[in-house]
Amino acid sequence: MSGFDKVVNSYEEALAGLEDNMTVIAGGFGLCGIPENLIQQIKVMGTKGLTIVSNNCGVDGFGLGVLLEDKQIRKMISSYVGENAMFEKQLLAGELEVELTPQGTLAEKMRAGGAGIPAFYTATGFGTPVAEGKEVREFNGRSYILEESITGDFAIVKGWKADRYGNVIYRDTAQNFNPLAATAGKITIVEVEEIVEPGKLQPAQIHTPGIYVDRLILGTFEKRIEQRTVRQSG
Amino acid sequence: MSGFDKVVNSYEEALAGLEDNMTVIAGGFGLCGIPENLIQQIKVMGTKGLTIVSNNCGVDGFGLGVLLEDKQIRKMISSYVGENAMFEKQLLAGELEVELTPQGTLAEKMRAGGAGIPAFYTATGFGTPVAEGKEVREFNGRSYILEESITGDFAIVKGWKADRYGNVIYRDTAQNFNPLAATAGKITIVEVEEIVEPGKLQPAQIHTPGIYVDRLILGTFEKRIEQRTVRQSG
Amino acid sequence: MALTREQMAMRVARELQDGYYVNLGIGIPTLVANFIPEGMEVMLQSENGLLGMGPFPTEEEIDADMINAGKQTVTAATGASIFSSAESFAMIRGGHVDLTVLGAFEVDTQGNIASWMIPGKLIKGMGGAMDLVAGADNIIVTMTHASKHGESKLLPKCSLPLTGAGCIRKVLTDLAYLEISNGAFVLKERAPGVSAEEIKEKTAGELVVPDFVPEMSF
């Protein structure tokens, strides 16, 4: 038996069960820490009508941007989008819906979704278009709005190292939304750069405990850089 | 200048400013990972009328139990108490108030307090005495109750290793409520077993970022064990 | 004959599946860990922040920083992870634990459970029990069918303050394994040598007895 061996050996297997019109939560910030191969596999599968929950929508030809090419995305729930021409075109043509959500609220909605918290209050967005149609309530003399949590049919996540139990650690700022996405998928798939022997990861240093992870796959990554900024050395 | 040197050199200095009738949030679960020297210092100071937010209340003569001896605690907000005779005596005599809170709700209240979330919904406690006087609301056909966050005038925390910036890591299950308490104090004090050079702790492996920590002190710890359970070796 | 505590744990252990994340309460539920079938991997969650609880430590391994939710010294199993109490209850509340086993004073035909408070006695608190019953889809309550004084613990309506409302669907007592459905207990299995009639007599809440009720074997 192999109940805790989460490793799958192909991206087909990793995304088995993904169907049209499902909701997919994706980790990553800009192009940093995005599950690039899992996104590519969704492109290969041609799944349509997807709702994608992700802070951004990639760029033309990379990251979630590739899912725009064949119009696979019906709706984006994001804090910042439109770094690609295709996105703008589909939005203006009414082929794409966007639900803009403040970045911190988006992160908290994913965490809440994974944590069994159906809704929470936040001051973020009070008095702005984000508050439209949402309950306002005062606590200690300040106004807050009610925000509901998000869960997905699938979560796609990019980790650094993992063991077969699905325990994952992230590397530097490639962590971002990934551990939150991992908690909020009915089926959570993590692709990583290295699969290590069980016991190699310190238990108290694991970012995503294996209980959240359903499938784990070893990948290779391009890791494209969006804004290459350098200083002179020496 | 030394803006990020959070280290103080005495427990007097660590708890300077603590006054009667304040609220103190304490990390620890049972006797594991409790800020034992900070608690002892509160006993020495003789501060009275305290509201203590902590999962448990120690035992007779150790942990938060020592604050019962001189009746320094007015109210406990806890999930499980009364492992000591003094506690029961003061409770029955009406000298001590207890607000019992489910363990997960207590943890989430501390996190929410630190995270600027004034309140959240949870199914925990719906239909039980815990729900009395609280709003009930349905989300997706299930009933939840509204729980408000907790913050404290002080938070007292036990860490393992820290650097002078106040970045902290915890050891094994001595983590428990400590990182949550650390976020929820107006003034957060952490006592640790070792202060390491800045840069020694891996940035992505820090449990409590220094932004939450106001004062840091090096201590020595008894680490009493509540239930000593062993198996035969070999 | 009524089941022993060990037999109760053995029966519960049959509900385990390979790859299950399980939270075991104090008492009989803890014993379930001793009956995990050979070759099956199960991970035990301890709500103080440990997923992958191992055996008790040897004298040499004992460590005050490694305890379980019962405050006993434990070890971490291979593949374990350790985290804060907020993360631990995020797991529990979020429904990520596959099976929760816990004791109770009373259960009723509406799936209510009372397990933490007897008015008039000192109230120590609910600990994590309210989160566990609210968060889990799959809960097995283990308790004796009746109190020492012979009063049924399977009621039409709990008399004690609740731990959770409408959240229990499976009960294992020393006499029977029952499921709760449509406002009644349904008798699914009998302890060896215990008749459906005896169980009916000791069940205060409505009991549905199917035509055939298998007897447990050990």
Add this chain to the structure above:
Amino acid sequence: MALTREQMAMRVARELQDGYYVNLGIGIPTLVANFIPEGMEVMLQSENGLLGMGPFPTEEEIDADMINAGKQTVTAATGASIFSSAESFAMIRGGHVDLTVLGAFEVDTQGNIASWMIPGKLIKGMGGAMDLVAGADNIIVTMTHASKHGESKLLPKCSLPLTGAGCIRKVLTDLAYLEISNGAFVLKERAPGVSAEEIKEKTAGELVVPDFVPEMSF
């Protein structure tokens, strides 16, 4: 003379204090990092999950996994910590950041700010701006006093959709440093050679001019 972008950043930098945790927005706010007084320690928070942002990397150090909220490659300073987006915004929303500096299209006498959306133009999103203005106690808005077409950006009431309501108390423009109090802008400092009259003329919202308004010096 109106302040240059660098002078604006220099003026903002005078609000820094040793030991401050600071979040700097894109544009002029980013430049503030270049004017941290010698010997003063300040930690920069980047909302994608980095506290303790260091300088840009050298060509050799460049690392795709190390970026800031502007998606630029960066390094981590000594004492840095790295965490999830939820933790990052817990810090921000929870009011743990000492100073937030960000740009805007408009600010009004009620402390409202509009900085993310111009109806009719493509809306890219608010990113973390709404969380930043809602979470911080101490915010400095930096922007030009008037638009390129000469229209004042300091208004009686914002005309654009808001980023946050009632949360701004300090504004630094290329002409003046102002505070918002009791439903008016209060002129606290003038850019060198800029008169209070000129500032009054270019301020659409009510402006209170104290008897003495010091001139900034650089």
